[in-house]
Amino acid sequence: MADDGQENRLIAERRAKLARLRETGSAYPNDFHRDALADELLAAYRQHSAESLAASPIEVRVAGRLMVKRVMGGTSFVKLQDRSGQIQLMLKRDRVGEALYADFKKWDLGDIVAARGELIKTKTGELSIDVSELRLLVKSLRPLPEKWHGITDAEMKLRQRYLDLIMSAETREVFRRRSVLARFIRSFLDALDFTEVETPMMQPIPGGATARPFVTHHNALDATLYLRIAPELYLKRLLVGGFERVYELNRVFRNEGLSTRHNPEFTMLELYQAYAVPRELMTLTENLIRGAAQALTGGTIVEYQGVSFDLGAKFADTTLESALALAVPSVAGRVRDRAALVEACAAHGIEAHRDAGVGRLQYELFEKAVEATLRDPVFITQYPAEVSPLARCNDADAHVTDRFELFIGGRELANGFAELNDPEEQAARFQAQAAAKAGGDEEAMFFDADYIRALEYGMPPAAGLGIGIDRLAMLLTNSPSIRDVLLFPQLKPET
Numbered sequence: 001m002a003d004d005g006q007e008n009r010l011i012a013e014r015r016a017k018l019a020r021l022r023e024t025g026s027a028y029p030n031d032f033h034r035d036a037l038a039d040e041l042l043a044a045y046r047q048h049s050a051e052s053l054a055a056s057p058i059e060v061r062v063a064g065r066l067m068v069k070r071v072m073g074g075t076s077f078v079k080l081q082d083r084s085g086q087i088q089l090m091l092k093r094d095r096v097g098e099a100l101y102a103d104f105k106k107w108d109l110g111d112i113v114a115a116r117g118e119l120i121k122t123k124t125g126e127l128s129i130d131v132s133e134l135r136l137l138v139k140s141l142r143p144l145p146e147k148w149h150g151i152t153d154a155e156m157k158l159r160q161r162y163l164d165l166i167m168s169a170e171t172r173e174v175f176r177r178r179s180v181l182a183r184f185i186r187s188f189l190d191a192l193d194f195t196e197v198e199t200p201m202m203q204p205i206p207g208g209a210t211a212r213p214f215v216t217h218h219n220a221l222d223a224t225l226y227l228r229i230a231p232e233l234y235l236k237r238l239l240v241g242g243f244e245r246v247y248e249l250n251r252v253f254r255n256e257g258l259s260t261r262h263n264p265e266f267t268m269l270e271l272y273q274a275y276a277v278p279r280e281l282m283t284l285t286e287n288l289i290r291g292a293a294q295a296l297t298g299g300t301i302v303e304y305q306g307v308s309f310d311l312g313a314k315f316a317d318t319t320l321e322s323a324l325a326l327a328v329p330s331v332a333g334r335v336r337d338r339a340a341l342v343e344a345c346a347a348h349g350i351e352a353h354r355d356a357g358v359g360r361l362q363y364e365l366f367e368k369a370v371e372a373t374l375r376d377p378v379f380i381t382q383y384p385a386e387v388s389p390l391a392r393c394n395d396a397d398a399h400v401t402d403r404f405e406l407f408i409g410g411r412e413l414a415n416g417f418a419e420l421n422d423p424e425e426q427a428a429r430f431q432a433q434a435a436a437k438a439g440g441d442e443e444a445m446f447f448d449a450d451y452i453r454a455l456e457y458g459m460p461p462a463a464g465l466g467i468g469i470d471r472l473a474m475l476l477t478n479s480p481s482i483r484d485v486l487l488f489p490q491l492k493p494e495t
Helices: 004-024 038-045 050-055 098-104 154-159 161-167 169-191 232-241 278-297 320-327 338-347 358-369 423-438 449-457 469-477
Strands: 059-072 075-081 086-092 112-121 127-138 215-218 223-227 245-253 265-274 301-304 307-310 316-319 378-381 403-408 411-418 462-468
Touching: 038 059, 038 086, 038 127, 050 112, 059 086, 059 127, 075 112, 086 112, 098 127, 154 161, 161 169, 169 245, 169 278, 169 469, 232 245, 232 265, 232 449, 232 462, 265 469, 278 403, 278 411, 278 462, 278 469, 301 469, 316 320, 320 358, 320 378, 338 358, 411 469, 423 449, 462 469
Parallel strands: 086 127, 316 378
Antiparallel strands: 059 075, 059 112, 075 086, 112 127, 215 223, 245 265, 265 462, 301 307, 378 403, 403 411, 411 462
């Protein structure tokens, strides 16, 4: 981008041009009807010869942003960009008239224009539009970044995403693919007879995950409300009500830090299936992610930051304790020995809280020492009950739950488990969470009395699943940061 002084001069010049347009009464017209898009024209007519186009003239009406402008005497060329791509316009002074051609030469890159004309092939063989009518629809008041350099300021790309989208076909493709991902997920689940629902985003009691919530206030009710950290407890209320297969694909909010993997609002898929066990949802997860890769990339080999992942192969699985013993040899054979875990945590820079049980220590050590090493797709199963307050305990081993998480490229993408449907046990776990919150744990859960009441009516045995859509989009678009797949990520206030 030009320096501030030069940019301000360019803006002043463009505002003067707009002022002259206002005097003529032709600023910001909205009466042009477009009937063609750039990529559609290229796909349909790129292979046609100049002779065939001349023999059967095809008139089209296009509109978009002026991205390239080459004035060459009495003939000029323009690259017009619409939502689908770019197409070339050819303007001849003798055809559009002296006055319009003179006006056109004063137009700027970034202006939004409309054109009518016939399809032709230029001498270089490029499909173009021989313009007979040209109109300025919107005067751009700010200059675009230099053509060959684009936006080099990474923060500008995020703060001014609209500018990034104008300048970068790669950025537009990332968000096109993200849209394809959402459509695929819905069609995949609809085909399995799941029902899409919407549950409250403002909740009187936040639940469904251990995280710090955002707090707000409803004036009319004089009540404290929380932006949801998960839709889980409402979706499981629907299981009680008889909706046996439900899902929600929407935003959740967690008052946590910013990183390449975290944004305070993000998109989550949560689904629940009555009369299902975790192994069934592991298969569903694998099929969904494999199908999403095919829908977005055309195959199952995914390249991410220089590493290839084969999503077509069967995903591996192992227990959390097995993975921990393999990655941290000092606890091999002693994965439930608190003293051994405390020692291993200290060696990895983890401060073991005096109230942390064996399950909490296992989990914290796993997060620090194991997660980043899980490169190829793998399900980690049997998470400690101590860190899984909504999951059903394993029948053979009450220390662990029937829970799984999917890791690809060292990142968690999915979390699922058999749902705890025993109201008395769930109440006891809520009480333990409430005690932890009273002791200073801001991420511990609240006691949700209405959810317990719902369970007392009877919730069928079920399994649930959550998938972080932003992280999945990162993987399938080869994007290094979560900010690259969010149109408007949260940033520090602009100074």
